Amino acid sequence: MAARRGRSAGLIRLALYGIGLVPAVVSFVLGATNRLGADPVNTFERTLGLWALRFLILSLCITPLRDLTGVNLVRYRRAVGLLAFWYALFHLSAYVALDQGFDLHTLLADVTTRPFIILGMVAFTILSALAATSNGWAIRRLGRRWKALHRWVYAAAICAAIHFILSFKVIRVETLLYGLVVAALLAFRVYRAAPRRAKAPPV
Amino acid sequence: MRVFRYPSPPPSSITPHALWLSRRDLLAAGAAAGLVGGILPSRAARAVDLAAQPGPLSGEGLKPTPLRDVTHYNNFYEFGLEKTDPAERSGDFHPRPWTVRVEGMVAKPRTYDIDALLGRKLEERIYRMRCVEAWSMVIPWIGFALRDLLAEVEPLGSAKYVAFESVVRPSEMPGQGGVLPVLDWPYVEGLRLDEAMHPLTILAVGLYGQTLPNQNGAPVRLVVPWKYGFKGIKSIVRIRLTDRQPRTSWNVRAPDEYGFYANVNPAVDHPRWSQASERPIGAGGGFFGASRQLTLPFNGYGEQVAGLYAGMDLRRDF
Numbered sequence: 001m002a003a004r005r006g007r008s009a010g011l012i013r014l015a016l017y018g019i020g021l022v023p024a025v026v027s028f029v030l031g032a033t034n035r036l037g038a039d040p041v042n043t044f045e046r047t048l049g050l051w052a053l054r055f056l057i058l059s060l061c062i063t064p065l066r067d068l069t070g071v072n073l074v075r076y077r078r079a080v081g082l083l084a085f086w087y088a089l090f091h092l093s094a095y096v097a098l099d100q101g102f103d104l105h106t107l108l109a110d111v112t113t114r115p116f117i118i119l120g121m122v123a124f125t126i127l128s129a130l131a132a133t134s135n136g137w138a139i140r141r142l143g144r145r146w147k148a149l150h151r152w153v154y155a156a157a158i159c160a161a162i163h164f165i166l167s168f169k170v171i172r173v174e175t176l177l178y179g180l181v182v183a184a185l186l187a188f189r190v191y192r193a194a195p196r197r198a199k200a201p202p203v
Numbered sequence: 204m205r206v207f208r209y210p211s212p213p214p215s216s217i218t219p220h221a222l223w224l225s226r227r228d229l230l231a232a233g234a235a236a237g238l239v240g241g242i243l244p245s246r247a248a249r250a251v252d253l254a255a256q257p258g259p260l261s262g263e264g265l266k267p268t269p270l271r272d273v274t275h276y277n278n279f280y281e282f283g284l285e286k287t288d289p290a291e292r293s294g295d296f297h298p299r300p301w302t303v304r305v306e307g308m309v310a311k312p313r314t315y316d317i318d319a320l321l322g323r324k325l326e327e328r329i330y331r332m333r334c335v336e337a338w339s340m341v342i343p344w345i346g347f348a349l350r351d352l353l354a355e356v357e358p359l360g361s362a363k364y365v366a367f368e369s370v371v372r373p374s375e376m377p378g379q380g381g382v383l384p385v386l387d388w389p390y391v392e393g394l395r396l397d398e399a400m401h402p403l404t405i406l407a408v409g410l411y412g413q414t415l416p417n418q419n420g421a422p423v424r425l426v427v428p429w430k431y432g433f434k435g436i437k438s439i440v441r442i443r444l445t446d447r448q449p450r451t452s453w454n455v456r457a458p459d460e461y462g463f464y465a466n467v468n469p470a471v472d473h474p475r476w477s478q479a480s481e482r483p484i485g486a487g488g489g490f491f492g493a494s495r496q497l498t499l500p501f502n503g504y505g506e507q508v509a510g511l512y513a514g515m516d517l518r519r520d521f
Contacts, residue, residue, distance in 0.1 A: 030489075031490045032489050032490055032491070034488055034489035034492065035489070036489065037276065037286075038484045039482060040490055041482060042338070042482065044490065099482075099495075100495070101495060103480075103495075109472075109477060114474065114475055114476070116474075116476075166475060168284070169336070169457075170284065170456070172284060
């Protein structure tokens with residue numbers, strides 16, 4: 001029984017990766033065959049970044065979902081989080097290779113002087129550290145420190161949401177909504193972590 | 204003795220050549236099918252062919268961006284924030300009837316009817332267009348030098364700047380409503396008088412041989428090829444000569460990101476991205492079609508315009 005459950009969870013995880021990578025594959029094929037509009041590189045970059053943020057947000061939804069509804073999807077959280085990392089990596093690669101053509105001078109200036117780019121890079125660096133320590137060996141090895149390390153995902157989400165808002169010339173409703181969702185998910189954590197005030201003792 | 208003047212119909216009432224031809228096709232097709240009808244496509248009626256001389260100031264060796272990209276990938280926030288919004292959401296806009304008021308510090312203020320503007324001697328100018336967002340196009344505009352229009356109203360000696368104002372019609376321009384305030388409407392722009400009088404500065408009434416489509420700033424817009432695209436205010440209703448530097452929409456919105464001058468300058472970056480290079484639009488071939496190209500000072504028009512800014516610190520006055 002337990003074995004079968006384990007196997008079906010494994011299949012679902014595999015399906016998650018498969019389905020999760022569809023937007024990247026589809027837009028890559030469209031872009032490579034000139035069907036991604038007038039500015040294909042820019043469209044591709046933005047699509048990948050948006051999906052990175054979406055998966056990051058999904059990974060943050062799993063705990064509140066369990067606490068509020070009892071639906072426990074924690075066994076899929078690693079897959080969702082890794083999808084966020086992979087999309088962030090694709091997003092960065094598209095920027096470095098397709099957009100800037102490995103122009104190191106521009107890239108160096110970007111990551112050292114532009115807050116917009118720095119926020120994106122901070123989010124990516126955090127996600128990389130979390131992805132690298134998302135295996136069983138690292139969890140055992142890090143012990144209690146693992147949890148502390150993986151709380152950095154909150155910082156990554158904040159940086160990613162601001163990076164998204166700044167990626168347009170004007171503040172857009174859509175980007176603000178993503179920012180609000182991130183803020184609500186973090187507020188939930190703060191609320192849960194706050195010490196409960198004891199009820200006034202009966203007199 | 205009175206001189207007889209031949210009646211000359213305004214350009215807007217002349218059936219465009221392409222439409223005239225298509226009407227014959229339609230009649231032929233109707234006859235072939237056994238029905239004869241006077242159905243005309245209403246959208247096709249908008250674009251009118253314009254007769255224009257090739258201008259001497261077109262760039263050498265420039266390959267125009269495909270018409271489809273020029274008309275379906277651009278910014279015109281009055282119709283929405285997406286690059287595809289202007290083409291998709293400008294169908295309700297009425298570029299006629301239309302007048303442009305030219306006033307302020309001039310001896311002879313005038314109101315121009317759009318037909319009078321379309322009836323002027325028009326030139327084709329193939330210009331580079333560099334967007335502040337680091338993409339670029341080459342567009343074959345049709346228009347006339349702004350200086351010729353300004354000469355007619357006779358600017359006073361006290362006039363130092365030219366202020367431009369765009370139309371406000373929330374019922375026809377869905378981007379002028381919206382949840383979040385994007386820009387203050389009307390969209391406003393400005394030039395120094397010497398910039399406005401420069402022969403490269405034109406008022407465009409068409410592109411690719413026809414009147415401007417709604418999404419590209421119909422019926423008349425400004426084109427200043429050595430400045431970032433947002434200086435090219437669209438759907439102009441008012442031009443005012445003044446002695447004060449006019450407010451400009453993007454500068455009001457984010458003064459640290461968009462200056463009054465907004466000259467294309469690869470050495471002065473936008474705070475969020477580099478301006479050193481640009482993505483040419485419409486090269487085709489998807490990801491591997493065209494790589495970035497270097498952005499030129501004054502968008503390649505430095506030889507003609509750099510003198511306007513002699514002695515100025517263009518990092519400060521960006």
